[in-house]
Amino acid sequence: MFALVDCNNFFVSCERVFRPDLEGKAVVVLSNNDGCVVSRSNESKAMGIKMGVPFYQVKHFVDEGKLHAFSSNYALYGDLSSRVMSLLADAVPKIEIYSIDEAFLHLDGIDPETVPQLCADLVAKIRKWVGVPVSIGVAPTKTLAKIASHFAKKYKGYKGVCMMDTDAKRLKALELTPIDEVWGIGRRLAPKMLEKNVRTALDFVQRPCEWVASNFNINTVRTWEELRGRVCHEEEREERRKSICTSRSFADMIEDERELVLRVSDFAAMCAQKLREEGSAAYDVTTFMYTNRFRDDLAQYFPSVTIRLDVAANSAQEIVGAALKAFRTIFRQGYKYKKAGVIVSNIIASDAIQASIFDFDDELRQKHDRLSKVMDAVNSAAEASGSASGRSMLRLATQRPGHYADGIRSDFRSRLYSTSLDDIIEIH
Amino acid sequence: MKMEGFDEKGMVAENAPQQELPKMAQEGIHAGFPSPATDYMTQAIDLNKELVKHPAATFYGRVVGDSMIDAGVEEGDILVIDKSLEAQDGDMAVCFVDGEFTLKHLRFHEGGLTLVPANERYPSIEIGEGSDFMMWGVVTYVIKRIR
Numbered sequence: 001m002f003a004l005v006d007c008n009n010f011f012v013s014c015e016r017v018f019r020p021d022l023e024g025k026a027v028v029v030l031s032n033n034d035g036c037v038v039s040r041s042n043e044s045k046a047m048g049i050k051m052g053v054p055f056y057q058v059k060h061f062v063d064e065g066k067l068h069a070f071s072s073n074y075a076l077y078g079d080l081s082s083r084v085m086s087l088l089a090d091a092v093p094k095i096e097i098y099s100i101d102e103a104f105l106h107l108d109g110i111d112p113e114t115v116p117q118l119c120a121d122l123v124a125k126i127r128k129w130v131g132v133p134v135s136i137g138v139a140p141t142k143t144l145a146k147i148a149s150h151f152a153k154k155y156k157g158y159k160g161v162c163m164m165d166t167d168a169k170r171l172k173a174l175e176l177t178p179i180d181e182v183w184g185i186g187r188r189l190a191p192k193m194l195e196k197n198v199r200t201a202l203d204f205v206q207r208p209c210e211w212v213a214s215n216f217n218i219n220t221v222r223t224w225e226e227l228r229g230r231v232c233h234e235e236e237r238e239e240r241r242k243s244i245c246t247s248r249s250f251a252d253m254i255e256d257e258r259e260l261v262l263r264v265s266d267f268a269a270m271c272a273q274k275l276r277e278e279g280s281a282a283y284d285v286t287t288f289m290y291t292n293r294f295r296d297d298l299a300q301y302f303p304s305v306t307i308r309l310d311v312a313a314n315s316a317q318e319i320v321g322a323a324l325k326a327f328r329t330i331f332r333q334g335y336k337y338k339k340a341g342v343i344v345s346n347i348i349a350s351d352a353i354q355a356s357i358f359d360f361d362d363e364l365r366q367k368h369d370r371l372s373k374v375m376d377a378v379n380s381a382a383e384a385s386g387s388a389s390g391r392s393m394l395r396l397a398t399q400r401p402g403h404y405a406d407g408i409r410s411d412f413r414s415r416l417y418s419t420s421l422d423d424i425i426e427i428h
Numbered sequence: 429m430k431m432e433g434f435d436e437k438g439m440v441a442e443n444a445p446q447q448e449l450p451k452m453a454q455e456g457i458h459a460g461f462p463s464p465a466t467d468y469m470t471q472a473i474d475l476n477k478e479l480v481k482h483p484a485a486t487f488y489g490r491v492v493g494d495s496m497i498d499a500g501v502e503e504g505d506i507l508v509i510d511k512s513l514e515a516q517d518g519d520m521a522v523c524f525v526d527g528e529f530t531l532k533h534l535r536f537h538e539g540g541l542t543l544v545p546a547n548e549r550y551p552s553i554e555i556g557e558g559s560d561f562m563m564w565g566v567v568t569y570v571i572k573r574i575r
Binding site: 125424425428 | 522
């Protein structure tokens with residue numbers, strides 16, 4: 001069993017933690033440079049504001065006092081995200097951080113009877129401790145867990161937790177799920193599905209496997225299998241996984257956080273080096289730690305967290321960064337650690353690296369492609385005219401970590417409430 | 429096992445030369461030998477550990493104004509706020525009332541809740557049903573800058 005934990009309208013919810021007056025009001029968060037809408041409260045969705053719409057098209061709502069808009073405040077969202085993830089990592093033995101606002105929990109080994117209560121407790125705890133609302137979908141496969149989480153979010157009656165634990169519930173959910181909302185189908189494949197009269201997820205699973213295989217590729221067959229309840233996503237990854245693991249048992253048990261940070265950084269840097277040596281790059285970075293299980297007298301803890309990168313990486317900077325982010329999510333004071341390690345997996349050839357940040361939205365992705373073309377054109381023109389900056393006249397903000405604040409618009413950015421002492425809330 | 433300066437039980441022998449006494453023994457702590465306490469001797473006090481019991485739920489706030497002055501809380505003080513704690517009668521808490529964060533003592537009673545300032549120049553606030561009110565977090569520490 002898998003659970004998908006999804007933070008509701010995450011960026012908007014983060015802003016509301018420090019602006020409780022905005023509960024129940026229409027709020028949006030804008031992309032870098034205040035370009036377009038990337039997160040919407042339910043109220044702004046109800047006003048007809050679409051995901052990815054350019055800000056200038058809805059700015060009149062702000063001027064009329066009907067809408068609150070925020071520039072993105074990634075320091076804040078990142079901090080609240082890691083708080084949520086650490087509470088999840090405390091609750092189950094294995095989590096997979098899928099994005100800034102989503103994580104899969106692996107529930108194998110947990111008594112199924114206790115799962116509903118465990119999930120309900122997590123929803124309440126994250127809401128109280130961090131202040132953001134989450135929805136949890138529980139199902140036999142990841143693709144079904146995604147669908148279950150949609151239901152948990154959409155219908156108040158679930159109180160944030162939807163258990164897809166019987167076949168009847170699975171079929172009912174599939175019947176109510178439009179085909180374009182299925183993870184792995186999306187807007188790209190939806191037109192072809194509709195052409196062939198597949199409108200819902202149920203229509204899709206009722207087609208024979210041969211039909212799917214002859215009309216679509218192997219990934220779509222896997223989606224079909226997952227919707228029928230057979231775990232595929234995991235197996236597929238295991239097969240393809242040529243993973244690289246660097247780990248050590250320590251001569252003495254280590255309790256000190258700084259010491260462990262150094263060890264984990266070394267392991268991650270070694271993994272990155274191996275990736276570069278073989279010309280590959282990895283999407284997943286896992287950090288794990290073990291206490292000494294032969295010492296009955298000591299408290300035991302075997303945490304493991306996987307970070308999914310938006311873009312496959314092989315630089316020491318990125319791999320170490322992700323490994324340490326995972327480490328900070330799971331590290332707890334008061335345990336004596338005997339072993340730690342870093343695993344990089346989901347490996348591809350490094351010449352096949354492509355940005356997948358915009359995969360969730362085809363419109364944004366096309367915009368991104370156009371942007372790349374513009375950048376290439378400007379850069380080659382600059383090169384041709386003999387400009388000193390030559391080929392790198394225009395770069396993506398992410399190509400220069402740490403320097404991207406220059407010249408980027410963020411007229412409506414909220415304060416760094418949780419990451420800068422100068423910006424903490426004022427209390428009267 | 430017997431070592432110079434120690435008796436069979438690992439205690440400091442009476443005839444041990446004074447300058448060779450381990451520090452622990454000099455300070456009158458009678459631990460066995462080797463002392464399990466030595467494992468902990470390198471850990472300096474970490475205020476993060478002491479002041480922040482629930483890192484995922486802890487936020488900070490700065491005091492503006494003097495509504496809690498009689499409780500020793502002054503303008504500019506930093507509050508450590510733990511959102512994980514269940515509010516109890518008498519707690520000092522950060523509440524959200526009428527569009528702003530406010531610091532008050534909580535007084536629970538049969539009719540509901542009263543937010544009580546620690547300054548007679550400010551009125552108490554009665555929280556009834558339908559009030560626009562939120563208990564945001566319980567204050568666990570107040571940090572003051574002295575110089």
